[in-house]
Amino acid sequence: DYDDYYQLLTELGGKAQGLDRILLYEGSRGCWWGEKHHCTFCGLNAQSMKFRAKKPAQVLAEIAELSQRYDAVRFRLVDNIIDMGYIDNLFGKLAEDHCDLDVFIETKSNLQKRQIKTLAAGGVKCMQPGLESLSLNQLRAMDKGATPMQNIVCLKWSLYYHVMVSWNILLGFPGETNEDYHRQLELIPSLFHLQPPEATGKFWLQRFSPYFTRPHEYGVRITGPGMAYEYIYDARQVDLKKVAYDFEHELDDWPVDPYLYQELVAAIEGWQRMHRLGDTPFLYYSKAPNYITIYDGRNPKEPTRRRYEGLAALVIEICNESGKSVEQIRTAATDKTECSETILKPILNDLMASRILYEERGKYFTLAVPENSHL
Template identity: 30%
Template sequence: MKLVLVAPPWNSLYRPSIQIATLAALSTEEQGDPISAVYGYLDWFEYAVGFLECDPEQFAAVYDTIGEELYGLGVGDWIFGGGLPGAGDADEASATAEYGAFLREQGVDEEIVADVLRLREAAPRFVADLAERLVDDGAECFGFTTSFSQLVPSLAIAVAIKERAPDRLVLLGGANCDRPMGQAVMHAYPFVDAVVEGEGEQAVNALTRAKSVDDLAAVPGIVLRHEDGLRTALPTIQPVESAPVPKYDAYFERLESLPWGDLIAPHVALPFQMSRGCWWGEKLQCTFCGENGSGMVYRSKPGSQLVDTLRTLTERHGAFNTYAVDTILAKNDNGLAALADAEVDITTFFEVKANLGPREVGELRAAGVTMVQPGIESLSSGALKLLRKGATSWHNLRFLVLCQELGIDAQWNLLSAMPDESAEMLEEQLRLIPFITHLAPPSTVSKVRVDRYSPYFEKPDEFGIELRGPEKKYRFIHRGEGVDRTALAYSFEHGQQAGKERDDDAAMLALRRRLGARVGLWKKLHAQSRFSFRFGPNVTVVHDYRPHVGTGRTVLRGADDLLFRSLVHGGRLMQAVGRVGEQTGTPESRLHERVSEWAACGWVHLEGRRGLVLAVRDGMRDELGRAAALRGSDAES
């Protein structure tokens, strides 16, 4: 079958879809009919700018807000929901009024609400135009990728295709079609001919060789209609080596034809993949995380392929910013050392575990990693234990210090309201924040969600959780009568089970609000906050200009100098005190007192037997020079 793969809104404008580009690349490796890729989200960008008659740069910001910040409210899906079966049975004016009220209740800015409502008006004509163009292409099968807010846009385009060409095959895949959600999509929307549960390489290879739907019956992961029900072939875990280097030619061709492509092109980051699954999740899945669905088993390409992959992508497309879609950086054989030694001007992004030490973070920066998403989630060791993060507050703070020192942008989130959270967990973070305003603040502060596939969802009783059905947004997204929203939903309303309520819930709510407010102040103060030090031959100068808590300029000599140095990037207190006492003849009691003084003024963070200097080294070298020094360091891991 001739196959067209479609990436609908709301994929990031600045990243070509790795899902369809990887599958499209199979056509150069396997025998079968051709595969083409359509970047529908770029088409939507062009169409919406014209419909709204607005400045393209202004709409790019609106697009990003809808696709990224408002995903949790279902905005991107709702905009395209008017054309779905069942949605038209209700009065559109009432549906629009109800959803607008819902967004305002959630604190969405009135200008954004107005844009959302107008985009709902624009969607049907766009969908019709795109469907006609796809049908005219003559393809026999149309496959849609559906991650995040792409499900309803895919369904809207799919039903428009079927209205024009009932004989064409419509197939959906991606995260929104993982088990059991894919089968729920087929039950709710009869115009969908098939879904792919799990990874798509085997399904796409089979599609390009198939002569009819009957040839797909035994392909792993494909769910087909059969008589009055569904016929399912269970998905298999595939080796990640089977995934080719993505082909982004179609994205760049469309970008070149876009009237405002110059707004997007300088910021494009090329996605790549070195692994699938999560090695930490295999060992001990984070309680709130449902990210990998049925694909938790960790598989990684040999690290030697990293340099080759990035060279192939950057040389082919002339873009030097890259973006790893891996859930987690490989522990060993991740290819970073070779990438650092390659001395190419490629920048990249990885999701990482936050307990990386100085050597590992130095290697990240030396390899061109300029942005990371660390799984920090909290600055309370007690809360981190509840979340099964496998790290402590000490690890997370050390990571933030290292990122600040090396110029790595750390994008992280702060979670609260997890089961069994205590007041002390919140209070210790409230006490800590004034001392770390020089470090990167969290992007968001939010309550823990219950997502499908997470331990909270799979074993709610274990955590005292009562599941109360799909989040409210699904009432607006899937409006049809008889639709099983519970089976379609990814995120769920929840509360504490009967008998688990706390007497101090009001006090806990007040603490969480204070934490949110304090993080807001952290964000405001971050740009002006400075806490750094410089080493001399036998002296250390500390510059502490953190708002409200700073101590100014301090010169450390002798035992104080050596003690401070021993806790830079972390050290064991007893070893540091013993070594400095032996070298200088200073009583250990005096050194312990000094550490306590430093902890009281937020110079040092103490946890158990370890201490960590919270100041950032200003060695007057460039970031790569400092990274190279750290790669050879012997600081505690």
Template identity: 25%
Template structure:
């Protein structure tokens, strides 16, 4: 215990403000918000220190146990393990909160409504990594941890202490530590803010009690600086909820100090942890979503702020600096969408400077050329927001794409070895069995392409159109998940604090739908288990012939080798309208080398970049020859 107290003390020193990153923020990633505010404050002559309570708790309870708590899969969101571990510390509830049966059963955690989104078949039940006795042991550690942190912080001089709340899983820990600080006699303002303080949650936190004196809503650069300027001044008071001011120009933001972050990780978790587990750095290029400014995806809960971005020149300069200091790190853009013309504007910088591998969220690219360009700018990873291959579902989700493009994009990423992460959604309001049944035929043919991270139930999140415009989507009797009442005191304003909601709706929730989803769940599990060994690869054999290596669920993963000529190869790999009766298309369809989506033939064969470029060139020459021949008529 004494050694741990010394570890906490080693992270602290007097400053104008102490910003705390509370558990359960993931210890593998930098929290950009507090580091950005610290850099801004430094420019204005204020001192801000950052206390990584997420890392400290990981060191205290064990890194692997901490990481398992953070690994909350969408199909088990209802368990709220992170919140339960601090329920006693924050609100005096029983250890792990009230009604612990809801840890095991989704129906007990979500709703008692009939015909709603909590149906048994759509959730995974039972604890994933722990049993209840193990959770109780972790809860006892969290309870003691709060006291240790408060005792240490109370010994230092700050004008304000703040909690950076990026996610729902950090609320209870923040309230617990704030409350314990007040018990220790800390009289300075205790504040909170961060990405989670949006869509009215900030009002819920204010109504919850007086553990938090002030809550910053939305973007807080200007409001935080004004708070610092007036802090301690006579006759100055602040409202409980401090509203966001005008948007801060992103090109004026100083870059976060990644070297300081590295030093914090090494100090708390060790140099080996930084080398082995900190593979990625978050970096911000923009805020908002230009697609959302046009039409917001129906399940999207991002804040409603107008899209704006840094200049690509600034992005390239800062990424070059990061690469020079951390040559092995991949940079992930912490944005909701990629800047519209980013690829074209960024490409020239990649030719003349040393820039890192990057990853980002990206709208689906409709053609192969766009993916060539992504590869050219050193793209390592993409979160493409595929969601489904059903165009009717995509239309109701307002994704602005079609199933054929989603599948073609997934295939093209595989060809160019760009990693991706995507979820397969189901149980969407108004869905039909037909909008999922096609997957039973499709999935066995695409097990060589990247599998979804999870097959996940559609969630109604605060701030999303499904929440804000529930009646428009046929949703009635919207109410918070029942589990929230297990996490907060009886008199808490749960309606203002909840992030996820249930609703009644009319859908095809019948035996056929349940059987279909059950089959798809099994296929996705097989896909995950066997993806590494699956392949449908096209390789050059001779100048005029190619070989197809095929080992997919479609053929029970039994390797097959087929030789084809250039004519067949061009037809098998051509993304084009389906032409019934076309010899080569029909042959490819019969062998599962392609599928029909939205009346288009979508190729599934993957090939390395040189082969793809060769085929594109041959295809272009064929079109030119055909056009020349037609000109004579």
């Protein structure tokens, strides 16, 4: 109920009126992923992790009522994670009605192309999918239940469907190795055409997170409340350890080379700069009846254009939507051209060397975004 808010705006007069009021809306509480796997750094949902959500029809009716009552089309869903049923049964319905809403959501990153398309058509303009890392080992340490490939799939199709992604790369986790940093440094130049993270840095240790409640299991030593609290509260009158939400900490073992850490931070800052300067990097492909052309401007100073025919063109298209194994590629191509493993392997190697394909655990994904806008 925003009646009091809008009444106050009326009393304040014309200067307080705005064209783009954003209404906060809550459709669910708790976290359905956290019920099964509590992300190790997350301190949200301290009172109850149990997930409970309004029915999609109720959410649709309430959003329609709020929009009608307050002449608003911009909504920020404050749910920590949306009910996955909302994708088809809420945003799908909004898409069917061709509504022009502007919605922010938080969700999980392992979304399929079809789901991102539905969200975009239903009014999602920005989402926070909790990507957090491009390292498989680090994602496992966080217990995120996602892989780098799933995160990259999410970034690619969000770009294609014009959905902004709010995400960060978190570092400094127990169990990290130099190899985790080397892998991300190797991968990042392949992704320059995708939206960069908003920030990067060491994770914050939050009250109620597994790192806080069971630090000994992870080799974490809590050294005191966050540094800011002593500037906010009088430590002589307030027990900072009791009021703090963020805490300073050290790890029993963190073997990462500090120079490597800084190199990764610098690489991400360079990625961000490329998108801020206006000469945005690109990587897309255009399809003709018998060939595909890749336009690669991930290095804006040296853009390239390369034509692929035959099996190479097929591979680019077969791996476009999601990661595919060698067997899946061969099955999809078998009726169109010869696709023995002897022929296929050099093509995969060439496409990976050109950073057109990304490989993870035996699956291949096309990094280039299709030029065709009707997929």
